Amino acid sequence: MSSTRSRKRAGLALVAALPLVAGALAMGIPTAQADASHGRHTLAGSKPAWATATSDKGATSDANKVTLRVYLAGRDAQGLAAYAQAVSDPASASYGSFLSAAQAKSRFGATQQQVADTTAWLESSGLQVTGANDHYLTVTGDVSAAEKAFGTQLHNFAKGSKTYRAPVGTASVPASLSGTVLTVTGLDNSPRRAQHQDTLPPPGAVFKNSGPFSTYFGSNTDKKLPVAYGTHAPYAVKGYTGRQLRSAYGAGSYTGKGVTVAITDAFASPTIAADAKKYAARNGDADYKRGQFTQVLPADYRFTGADECDASGWYGEETLDVEAVHALAPAADITYVGASSCTDDDLLDALNKIVDHRLADIVSNSWGDLESNETPDIAAAYDQIFQLGAVEGIGFYFSSGDAGDNVANPNGNGTKQVDTPSNSPWVTSVGGTALAVGKGDTYQWETGWGTLKASLSADGSAWTAFPGAYTSGAGGGTSKLYAQPFYQRGVVPNALALANGGTVKQRVEPDISAVADPNTGFLVGQTQAFPDGSFQYSEYRIGGTSLAAPVIAGVQALAQQARHGVPIGFANPLIYDRYGTGAYHDVTDHPLGRGQDLAVVRVDFANGFDASDGLLTSLRSLGKDSSLSAVTGYDDVTGVGTPARGYVDSYKPGHRR
Numbered sequence: 001m002s003s004t005r006s007r008k009r010a011g012l013a014l015v016a017a018l019p020l021v022a023g024a025l026a027m028g029i030p031t032a033q034a035d036a037s038h039g040r041h042t043l044a045g046s047k048p049a050w051a052t053a054t055s056d057k058g059a060t061s062d063a064n065k066v067t068l069r070v071y072l073a074g075r076d077a078q079g080l081a082a083y084a085q086a087v088s089d090p091a092s093a094s095y096g097s098f099l100s101a102a103q104a105k106s107r108f109g110a111t112q113q114q115v116a117d118t119t120a121w122l123e124s125s126g127l128q129v130t131g132a133n134d135h136y137l138t139v140t141g142d143v144s145a146a147e148k149a150f151g152t153q154l155h156n157f158a159k160g161s162k163t164y165r166a167p168v169g170t171a172s173v174p175a176s177l178s179g180t181v182l183t184v185t186g187l188d189n190s191p192r193r194a195q196h197q198d199t200l201p202p203p204g205a206v207f208k209n210s211g212p213f214s215t216y217f218g219s220n221t222d223k224k225l226p227v228a229y230g231t232h233a234p235y236a237v238k239g240y241t242g243r244q245l246r247s248a249y250g251a252g253s254y255t256g257k258g259v260t261v262a263i264t265d266a267f268a269s270p271t272i273a274a275d276a277k278k279y280a281a282r283n284g285d286a287d288y289k290r291g292q293f294t295q296v297l298p299a300d301y302r303f304t305g306a307d308e309c310d311a312s313g314w315y316g317e318e319t320l321d322v323e324a325v326h327a328l329a330p331a332a333d334i335t336y337v338g339a340s341s342c343t344d345d346d347l348l349d350a351l352n353k354i355v356d357h358r359l360a361d362i363v364s365n366s367w368g369d370l371e372s373n374e375t376p377d378i379a380a381a382y383d384q385i386f387q388l389g390a391v392e393g394i395g396f397y398f399s400s401g402d403a404g405d406n407v408a409n410p411n412g413n414g415t416k417q418v419d420t421p422s423n424s425p426w427v428t429s430v431g432g433t434a435l436a437v438g439k440g441d442t443y444q445w446e447t448g449w450g451t452l453k454a455s456l457s458a459d460g461s462a463w464t465a466f467p468g469a470y471t472s473g474a475g476g477g478t479s480k481l482y483a484q485p486f487y488q489r490g491v492v493p494n495a496l497a498l499a500n501g502g503t504v505k506q507r508v509e510p511d512i513s514a515v516a517d518p519n520t521g522f523l524v525g526q527t528q529a530f531p532d533g534s535f536q537y538s539e540y541r542i543g544g545t546s547l548a549a550p551v552i553a554g555v556q557a558l559a560q561q562a563r564h565g566v567p568i569g570f571a572n573p574l575i576y577d578r579y580g581t582g583a584y585h586d587v588t589d590h591p592l593g594r595g596q597d598l599a600v601v602r603v604d605f606a607n608g609f610d611a612s613d614g615l616l617t618s619l620r621s622l623g624k625d626s627s628l629s630a631v632t633g634y635d636d637v638t639g640v641g642t643p644a645r646g647y648v649d650s651y652k653p654g655h656r657r
Contacts, residue, residue, distance in 0.1 A: 239523025242327025328554025401475020432516025450625025
């Protein structure tokens with residue numbers, strides 16, 4: 001465990017990005033394409049880029065088994081995208097005309113005829129349909145049957161030191177099913193294996209912060225330590241509480257009453273209810289009312305891949321998300337929806353539950369992966385959920401990532417790129433800042449989150465290799481998969497929208513931001529495993545855009561309350577509509593003026609939990625995010641900025657800019 005505790009990564013298939021077909025309404029939605037010459041309809045992006053001729057190891061045995069998901073397009077896929085935009089755009093006559101879950105299913109869901117036609121085609125190819133729901137059919141069978149059904153052969157391909165199955169060409173379906181089948185997943189099996197676990201592991205190993213601390217930013221400075229940037233840096237805060245964050249982001253008297261926030265992660269912490277209750281009591285948050293916190297978990301608690309996915313690591317993610325939302329919106333209901341594993345299939349199922357049963361108004365998601373690990377087939381499945389949520393008045397918020405431009409990400413192959421699903425134009429991408437809350441809970445300033453670390457020299461006289469090496473920072477940048485959505489026009493600078501070259505403007509993330517720097521982070525409380533084998537509740541400071549996403553979700557719950565409970569839905573059009581107003585703190589990397597850099601001193605236990613192995617003292621410079629910069633106006637670290645005192649009130653009915 002680390003005090004950064006990066007957001008968890010979804011178990012996406014490790015494939016290179018492919019261009020998406022331009023979608024309706026400039027929202028970059030992937031679509032299938034007709035191949036009239038062969039009477040087939042191709043499914044864009046179903047062939048991974050790593051499946052090249054030079055890596056081809058030959059045909060997969062016809063007798064090998066495959067398990068696939070065939071996603072259904074529903075009654076009117078293009079109409080769904082159009083209506084999702086219309087109900088979300090305040091300039092549209094249909095703005096706010098949300099549908100119930102039943103109405104959305106009736107208008108846009110798959111028909112029985114589509115299910116029957118798809119089933120008949122699959123079975124005629126020799127595949128067996130083993131399950132079906134409102135979104136997809138689960139299919140099993142031999143490789144030879146899958147090849148017949150999808151019009152492409154499956155071969156084994158080398159990928160690094162491993163070998164995986166993948167199609168040699170783009171998959172297709174009969175032209176008669178062009179409006180029925182949205183996409184297929186599972187033709188490649190890189191890497192998605194999971195073993196069934198009847199029980200989840202206990203909480204993970206303990207992590208605690210050493211002191212000294214500041215109680216608010218700048219409250220404790222040791223002038224015996226070396227100078228940095230012309231002054232003595234203060235000790236890092238112990239961890240901000242809900243009271244401090246509510247004040248910084250203008251919560252006022254709003255509590256989120258009447259609003260439900262859902263949180264998705266994988267697995268389920270066995271101690272979450274007790275931890276959340278204890279944390280609230282210890283840190284001045286309101287008690288949880290009966291039924292205010294609920295969990296929706298897989299049937300019979302059937303989880304998979306606990307070892308591969310580091311299940312106990314997800315417990316801390318769930319704990320952070322729940323405690324942060326409650327800290328910002330203490331009267332909001334919270335529904336935790338746990339996925340069976342960390343793979344796309346199971347995370348998609350968790351999101352589907354929320355939409356199918358309209359479990360919440362606002363959905364916080366602190367997980368994701370590199371955009372280069374996403375293909376349009378997976379993107380299509382995610383975007384369909386986000387669009388269905390939009391027509392029901394549900395907004396999805398995703399953390400933008402914790403490795404800046406991802407060049408230093410060990411899994412990023414040195415390539416500058418954004419994260420996914422936060423790259424989707426149908427979600428709100430949440431970036432991160434370093435936050436200074438001063439005496440009396442007053443907002444002082446923010447920088448973009450980006451950290452350089454320099455350790456204290458052995459004799460205590462200097463910061464070694466000052467200002468130090470890059471450790472982490474808020475994710476952001478320009479998507480290679482999605483075109484620029486309508487709401488970013490006129491706000492996002494062309495230099496960012498065209499950063500990938502060419503003439504087509506692309507989606508840029510994040511959209512909005514909140515505190516994320518673990519050096520100015522949030523105090524969280526969790527039951528952890530101590531070295532003596534005991535399980536004990538303890539508190540520590542945490543950060544990452546895993547923090548920023550639930551903070552913004554909590555703020556959005558306050559904003560929805562200000563609207564007298566009327567759902568905000570997909571929020572990006574409203575977020576950008578407020579750009580340049582007093583609703584936002586316009587965050588820059590030099591809030592005190594050009595040339596005035598900022599830093600904090602941090603002291604850590606060498607072993608992560610006590611002083612028996614010594615202490616490590618380091619200087620953490622703020623506002624140093626890889627190649628990304630927080631500048632005046634929109635930027636690729638903080639988006640339009642962070643919520644200011646006027647943000648929540650700007651959602652009141654009749655409010656004018």
